Amino acid sequence: xxxxxxxxxxxxxxxxxxxxxxxxxxxxxxxxxxxxxxxxxxxxxxxxxxxxxxxxxxxxxxxxxxxxxxxxxxxxxxxxxxxxxxxxxxxxxxxxxxxxxxxxxxxxxxxxxxxxxxxxxxxxxxxxxxxxxxxxxxxxxxxxxxxxxxxxxxxxxxxxxxxxxxxxxxxxxxxxxxxxxxxxxxxxxxxxxxxxxxxxxxxxxxxxxxxxxxxxxxxxxxxxxxxxxxxxxxxxxxxxxxxxxxxxxxxxxxxxxxxxxxxxxxxxxxxxxxxxxxxxxxxxxxxxx
Amino acid sequence: xxxxxxxxxxxxxxxxxxxxxxxxxxxxxxxxxxxxxxxxxxxxxxxxxxxxxxxxxxxxxxxxxxxxxxxxxxxxxxxxxxxxxxxxxxxxxxxxxxxxxxxxxxxxxxxxxxxxxxxxxxxxxxxxxxxxxxxxxxxxxxxxxxxxxxxxxxxxxxxxxxxxxxxxxxxxxxxxxxxxxxxxxxxxxxxxxxxxxxxxxxxxxxxxxxxxxxxxxxxxxxxxxxxxxxxxxxxxxxxxxxxxxxxxxxxxxxxxxxxxxxxxxxxxxxxxxxxxxxxxxxxxxxxxx
Numbered sequence: 001x002x003x004x005x006x007x008x009x010x011x012x013x014x015x016x017x018x019x020x021x022x023x024x025x026x027x028x029x030x031x032x033x034x035x036x037x038x039x040x041x042x043x044x045x046x047x048x049x050x051x052x053x054x055x056x057x058x059x060x061x062x063x064x065x066x067x068x069x070x071x072x073x074x075x076x077x078x079x080x081x082x083x084x085x086x087x088x089x090x091x092x093x094x095x096x097x098x099x100x101x102x103x104x105x106x107x108x109x110x111x112x113x114x115x116x117x118x119x120x121x122x123x124x125x126x127x128x129x130x131x132x133x134x135x136x137x138x139x140x141x142x143x144x145x146x147x148x149x150x151x152x153x154x155x156x157x158x159x160x161x162x163x164x165x166x167x168x169x170x171x172x173x174x175x176x177x178x179x180x181x182x183x184x185x186x187x188x189x190x191x192x193x194x195x196x197x198x199x200x201x202x203x204x205x206x207x208x209x210x211x212x213x214x215x216x217x218x219x220x221x222x223x224x225x226x227x228x229x230x231x232x233x234x235x236x237x238x239x240x241x242x243x244x245x246x247x248x249x250x251x252x253x254x255x256x257x258x259x260x261x262x263x264x265x266x267x268x269x270x271x272x273x274x275x276x277x278x279x280x281x282x283x284x285x286x287x288x289x
Numbered sequence: 290x291x292x293x294x295x296x297x298x299x300x301x302x303x304x305x306x307x308x309x310x311x312x313x314x315x316x317x318x319x320x321x322x323x324x325x326x327x328x329x330x331x332x333x334x335x336x337x338x339x340x341x342x343x344x345x346x347x348x349x350x351x352x353x354x355x356x357x358x359x360x361x362x363x364x365x366x367x368x369x370x371x372x373x374x375x376x377x378x379x380x381x382x383x384x385x386x387x388x389x390x391x392x393x394x395x396x397x398x399x400x401x402x403x404x405x406x407x408x409x410x411x412x413x414x415x416x417x418x419x420x421x422x423x424x425x426x427x428x429x430x431x432x433x434x435x436x437x438x439x440x441x442x443x444x445x446x447x448x449x450x451x452x453x454x455x456x457x458x459x460x461x462x463x464x465x466x467x468x469x470x471x472x473x474x475x476x477x478x479x480x481x482x483x484x485x486x487x488x489x490x491x492x493x494x495x496x497x498x499x500x501x502x503x504x505x506x507x508x509x510x511x512x513x514x515x516x517x518x519x520x521x522x523x524x525x526x527x528x529x530x531x532x533x534x535x536x537x538x539x540x541x542x543x544x545x546x547x548x549x550x551x552x553x554x555x556x557x558x559x560x561x562x563x564x565x566x567x568x569x570x571x572x573x574x575x576x577x578x
Contacts, residue, residue, distance in 0.1 A: 005481045013492050017533065081414075109479020116478070119435070120413040125370075127411035127418065137477075146408070150478050154443045154515050188426075189405070189439050189513045190398020192294045193506040203302050214503035217482040224478045226443050228517075244306065 002218040003096075003275035007105035009066030009073060016064050016135030025064065025072035032056055033065065033075040033110050038082050039091055040107045046098035048107060063113050063136030065106070075110040077132075081118030082223060096275055104275075108221035113137075115223050116150045124148065151224050156196045157184035158230045159281050160209055162237050167257055167285065168205060169269065170241075170249040180250070180260075180269040181278040184227070197230050205249050206240025209233060215284055218277040227277045231285065258286060291507040292385075292564035296394035298355030298362060305353050305424030314353065314361035321345055322354065322364040322399050327371050328380055329396045335387035337396060352402050352425025354395070364399040366421075370407030371512060385564055393564075397510035402426075404512050405439045413437065440513050445485045446473035447519045448570050449498055451526050456546055456574065457494060458558065459530075459538040469539070469549075469558040470567040473516070486519050494538050495529025498522060504573055507566040516566045520574065547575060 015021045034041035034049035041049040053074060056062060060076035067073070099107060113136060120139060123130050128143035139148045159182050160168035169180040185200035187193060194212040201209050209232035216229045241249050252260075252268060259267040261282055272278040304310045323330035323338035330338040342363060345351060349365035356362070388396060402425060409428060412419050417432035428437045448471050449457035458469040474489030476482060483501040490498050498521035505518045530538050541549075541557060548556040550571055561567040 002481065004479070005484060007479060007484075011477070011488060014531075105479065109477075112478035122411060122413050122416035124409040124411050124413045124437070127416040129416065148413070149442075149475070151440060152443055152476050152478050153438075154441055186438070187441050187515055188300070188398075189401035189441050190293070190296060190394065190508050190510065192291065192508060193515065193517065195294060195296075199300060219479050219481060221479065226476055226482065228482065242303075244303075 001101050002216060002277060002280055003101070004105050004108040004219045004221060006101050007066075007109055008102050009068055009106055009109070011066040012064075015067075015072075016137055022064060022135050026053060026062070026074075028052070030072045030074055031068070032062075033073065033106075035075065035078065035110075035114070037078050037080070038111055038115055039089075040095050040099065040111075042095060042098055046100075048099065048103045061117060061132040061136070063110070063117065063132070065110055065113075073106075075114050077114045077117040077136075079118070081115040108219060112219070112221040112224040113150050115221075119223075120148060152219075153225050154187040154193070154196075155184050155220070155225045155227050156187055156193055156200055156230055157182050157227050157277060157281070158197045158201055158209070158212070158232055159215075159278075159285055160201055160205070160207065160232050160234050161285070162251060163233060163235050164237075166237070166251040166253055167282075168201075168207065168234070168249060168251055170204065171247045173243075173245060173247050175247065176270070178270045179272070180252075181272040181276065182229075182281055183246075183249070184278075187228070193228055193230070197232060201232065201234075204242045204246050206238065206242075207234045207236060210235070215281055216277065218280070220277070229277045229281045231281070254286070257282060261286060290390050291505060291566060291569055292390070293394050293397040293508045293510060295390050296355075296398055297391050298357055298395055298398070300355040301353075304356075304361075305426055311353060311424050315342060315351070315363075317341070319361045319363055320357070321351075322362065322395070324364065324367065324399075324403070326367050326369070327400055327404055328378075329384050329388070329400075331384060331387055335389075337388065337392045350406060350421040350425070352399070352406065352421075354399055354402075357395075362395075364403050366403045366406040366425075368407070370404040397508060401508070401510040401513040402439050404510075408512075409437060441508075442514050443476040443482070443485075444473050444509070444514045444516050445476050445482055445489055445519055446471050446516050446566060446570070447486045447490055447498070447501070447521055448504075448574055449490055449494070449496065449521050449523050450574070451540060452522060452524050453526075455526070455540040455542055456571075457490075457496065457523070457538060457540055459493065460536045462532075462534060462536050464536065465559070467559045468561070469541075470561040470565065471518075471570055472535075472538070473567075476517070482517055482519070486521055490521065490523075493531045493535050495527065495531075496523045496525060499524070504570055505566065507569070509566070518566045518570045520570070543575070546571060550575060
């Protein structure tokens, strides 16, 4: 199971799109996700904590997350979003490690959307204040009439395999020494996934790829990426590293990748974290032999 | 080749990210894409028309589209964007039919980004006016410091095949009588591509799918979708149509799909337009037999 997938919530679009049906859900049965800013509050067992709507700041906007076994679940928009979401937050790491896969998925989806609201209170078209709509799945501008929807930003993340069987991995600027992962970048307007993969790999490494193949996808709530995991082949191994984005890029032999994924002491690099799709991609690559 | 892919422009990230390098491109060699609002201006041969930067409104913001065989290409942000992009524009249809695949890709990418600028002149975080940055691949707020990036909205579009070999296609509300295509919807924060496919198909048709498979992707500049084409299987054919989104949904036999894709008179439905990824998906499905 990929991290942040497998939420047990039913988004119940028929409810969020219907103001009366939504209002009917906002009663004593409703549950409110307990958040400390954008961090999850956990109970003693490491599960997400839930309260009632009465626990929310009376001024806070409420997002309808969906139904959990019929019970309506909400989250309150915090005062501030996360302008530059930093993974380097020990409390976040501890929570991600403690939460069950299903809870992690609920938290990730809730975090993305309440953070979006907190950072998008104004109309990008005219600058006026906007109001929450459709249970939090829209914001509306009463001044110019524009409708705004939560962002989901597709990111192509690619395992590049040389024709000789070595794997290209890179270390981003600011990452810990030794930590390597697959190259990634946002898919831009006007390009297909495959074109985005080819452009990003070429920009960052100077290497041209062929035979781009989709492998798997995963939501990533820092702040709201859709990580699209791919594999591609390269015939030329000459690297020209874009030092404005990457600290280093190397080709690794299969045995080196195997050692790193097994967390062997002395391995040539540190593997990506468990929750990253890169870990899934590398394991997929090793298993297919 | 999928429509809107295959642009010959090199986005040249090293130039757009470097203000001096970008300024050096804005001279007499620079070409400006001729647009009439958001519509392309075509020459007598049906090719995109290009002028010089002097042709732009002196007040207009300029977006660096990339290099075409070394020549810098720009587009000017029009006064207004397209709040509700309507495909039902005869001039747009004529242009899309006339343009070569490479020109269509250049136009699509340019349209998405200039339209985004025209509709995002203000900071969603604080409401202040923003300014164009990084050659048009960012907007910056000098008031609160927020950076905003062009949107690319991932859409899952899915061919659902019943285990007995029939294909599910639907007609959206407001579509012409008889016109059917694959079911589609935006991937939302907190879900994987596969989860988005399953949710959208269930919402619109009441049918649960299994074995979701990626097939192909395509940018779609109305306004800035990344269409992610998938295939999935269903075991139950009982339809519960969401009439707030779909006019009708039906299961079609392979022979009916074959007839429609051949534009046979008397075919049970009208196939999607050539430029739609749905056409590619259905042809892919017919060819794999």
